[in-house]
Structures are given as C-alpha cells and as structure tokens.
Amino acid sequence: xKGGGLxxxxxxxxxxxxxxxxxxxxxxxxxxxxxxxxxxVIDYGVxxxxxxxxxxxxxxxxxxxxxxxxxxxxxxxxxxxxxxxEERSVEERIFGIxxxxxxxxxxxxxxxxxxxxxxxxxxxxxxxxxxxIMPRRYMEAYGCLYKLFRDGAxxxxxxxxxxxxxxxxxxxxxxxxxxxxxxxxxYVPLQAVKEIMEHPVLKSMEIVQKEIERKQVLISKDLDxxxxxxxxxxxxxxxxxxxxxxxxxxxxxxxxxxxxSDIEDGEDSQTTSRPSKRARCSAVQHKNKTKNK
Numbered sequence: 001x002k003g004g005g006l007x008x009x010x011x012x013x014x015x016x017x018x019x020x021x022x023x024x025x026x027x028x029x030x031x032x033x034x035x036x037x038x039x040x041v042i043d044y045g046v047x048x049x050x051x052x053x054x055x056x057x058x059x060x061x062x063x064x065x066x067x068x069x070x071x072x073x074x075x076x077x078x079x080x081x082x083x084x085x086e087e088r089s090v091e092e093r094i095f096g097i098x099x100x101x102x103x104x105x106x107x108x109x110x111x112x113x114x115x116x117x118x119x120x121x122x123x124x125x126x127x128x129x130x131x132x133i134m135p136r137r138y139m140e141a142y143g144c145l146y147k148l149f150r151d152g153a154x155x156x157x158x159x160x161x162x163x164x165x166x167x168x169x170x171x172x173x174x175x176x177x178x179x180x181x182x183x184x185x186x187y188v189p190l191q192a193v194k195e196i197m198e199h200p201v202l203k204s205m206e207i208v209q210k211e212i213e214r215k216q217v218l219i220s221k222d223l224d225x226x227x228x229x230x231x232x233x234x235x236x237x238x239x240x241x242x243x244x245x246x247x248x249x250x251x252x253x254x255x256x257x258x259x260x261s262d263i264e265d266g267e268d269s270q271t272t273s274r275p276s277k278r279a280r281c282s283a284v285q286h287k288n289k290t291k292n293k
Contacts, residue, residue: 011058011061011062011065012061012062012065012066012069015065015066015069016069019069019070019072019073019099021044022040022044022046022095022099023073023092023095025040025043025044026040026091026095026098027091027095032091032094032138032140032141033140033232034098034101034140034141034144034232035231035232035235037095037098037099037102038102038232038235041102046102046103046106047106049066049103049106050062050063050106050107050108056111059108059111060111060113063107063111063112063113064113064116066103067100067103067104067113067114067115067116068116070096070099070100070103071096071100071115071116071117071121072096073088073092073093073095073096073099074093074096074097074100074121074125075088075093075096075121075124076088076093076124076127076128090132090136093128093132094138094141097141097144097145098141098144100115100148100153101144101145101147101148104148104153105192105196109191109192114152114153114154114155115148115153115154115155116154116155116157117154117155117156117157118156118157118158118159119156122156125145129142129145133145139205140232143201143205146201147199147201150201190240190243190244190247193240193243197236197240205233206233209231209232209233
C-alpha cells in the first residue's frame with residue numbers, strides 16, 4: 001500500500017477451510033452425538049477462537065462471519081457463488097447445528113452477535129426438524145436448537161449479506177447504577193456456565209439419561225441404548241468442576257496480592273525490591289494474626 005499503510009487480510013480469511021476441517025474431523029467420528037463434536041472442538045482449540053482480536057469492531061465482524069459460515073451447513077443445500085448446489089447430507093446438517101450452538105455460546109458475554117437467518121431458513125429448518133431430527137430421534141441436535149431459540153440467538157433478516165458498514169447494530173446501554181459499581185462486585189465467575197448447568201432443559205435431559213441407564217441394566221449387554229461411563233453429563237460435570245477449581249486458584253492469588261499491597265503502603269517508599277511469593281504469603285498470614293488479636 002502507498003503511504004506506508006498496513007495491509008491486513010480480511011477477518012473471514014480461511015473460515016470456509018477451517019469449517020471444512022472441523023466437518024471432516026466430525027465425520028471421521030461416524031457419530032451424531034454432541035459429545036463427539038465436543039471432542040473435535042477440544043482437539044482443534046475452538047474454545048479460544050474469539051481471543052486476540054485487535055478491537056471490538058473486528059471482534060463483532062469476526063463473530064458474524066464465523067456464525068454465517070457455520071450456519072451454511074445447517075441449510076439443506078450447499079451454496080456457491082453462482083447459486084445453490086447439491087443437497088447436504090444429514091451428517092453435515094447435524095454438524096452445522098452443533099457448530100452454531102458451540103460458537104454462539106463461546107462468544108464473549110459482553111459482545112454477543114446473533115445468528116443471521118432468512119425466513120426461508122426458518123421454513124427449511126422446521127422441515128428438517130419435523131421430517132428428520134424427530135423421526136430419527138436426534139434429541140441432542142433438537143435440544144441445541146431448542147436452547148438457541150429459547151435464548152433468542154437468531155435474528156431474522158431479509159437478505160443473506162455479510163457484515164458491512166451498511167448494517168446497523170444497536171448496543172444496549174449499561175445501567176447507570178451498574179456503571180458506578182466496583183468491577184469486583186459485578187464479577188461473577190462462571191455465571192453463564194452455572195446457568196446452563198442449572199437450566200431445566202439440561203436437568204430434564206439428565207433425568208432421561210439416568211432412566212435409560214436404569215433400563216439398560218435390564219436388557220442385553222449387546223444392545224447399548226446410551227453411554228453410561230463417559231457420557232455428555234459426566235464430561236460436563238468434570239469440566240465444570242475443573243473450571244471452578246481453576247477460578248478458585250486465580251481468585252485466591254488475587255486476594256493474596258491485594259492483601260500484600262496494603263502492607264506495602266505502610267513501608268518505606270524508597271524500598272524498591274519485591275519479596276518472594278513465600279515471603280508475601282507469610283506477611284499476609286502475620287497480618288491476619290494481628291487482626292485476630
């Protein structure tokens with residue numbers, strides 16, 4: 001570029017190839033289960049896909065492009081520049097449902113973009129649910145769609161266009177009272193994850209899982225109706241417990257740093273050396289003992 005400008009690729013560069021890679025990895029599982037798609041997400045590090053964005057505008061643009069790229073696999077036909085192509089398989093459309101489900105809820109809680117769909121997409125999706133998902137009992141895919149619609153994850157638009165400056169985006173203004181609340185008081189670790197874990201739909205699915213496991217004992221071992229040892233709910237509980245433990249460690253270290261900063265305020269301002277972590281913890285313990293006395 002002239003004038004010493006910086007040339008950068010568009011934010012959606014390579015998204016189609018990335019989605020094809022995820023699709024191929026999911027098809028190799030030969031499964032319709034959400035837990036198998038979750039394994040693909042972990043293997044490819046999709047949980048960190050929204051990190052390292054330069055600005056909020058770039059983040060929102062990337063979110064919309066990514067959700068649009070994922071929703072193309074939900075549609076009944078493939079899309080090309082010159083129009084629509086052959087029909088997608090059931091495996092591809094199930095992959096698309098899982099993809100928009102994971103990518104939507106992986107967005108930063110303060111900057112959430114909705115999934116852009118057309119009225120024709122709604123009719124196509126209803127037909128897919130009525131004629132394929134429900135008759136074949138793909139309940140996990142149905143549960144993902146149910147959760148997305150209940151949370152208002154979709155935004156109906158007239159045209160299938162990518163993000164550009166002509167689109168108007170509204171942002172909810174923060175409550176004037178919350179602006180003056182300290183950030184530590186507003187911070188609730190794993191609030192969104194806790195709401196998902198305590199959601200009535202998830203609890204109902206867990207009850208059904210336990211009931212099927214109970215019936216599994218009464219039938220032949222050759223016929224497996226459901227996974228008993230390593231099912232979706234076990235993985236979710238283990239992951240949730242691990243996240244709670246990691247956040248507890250981080251918050252505990254922050255509390256130690258805050259307590260020691262109070263001690264440093266009373267010291268000589270000319271002292272520039274910083275004590276070790278063990279010395280800092282000892283100082284905090286000494287301070288707590290003094291308070292108790």
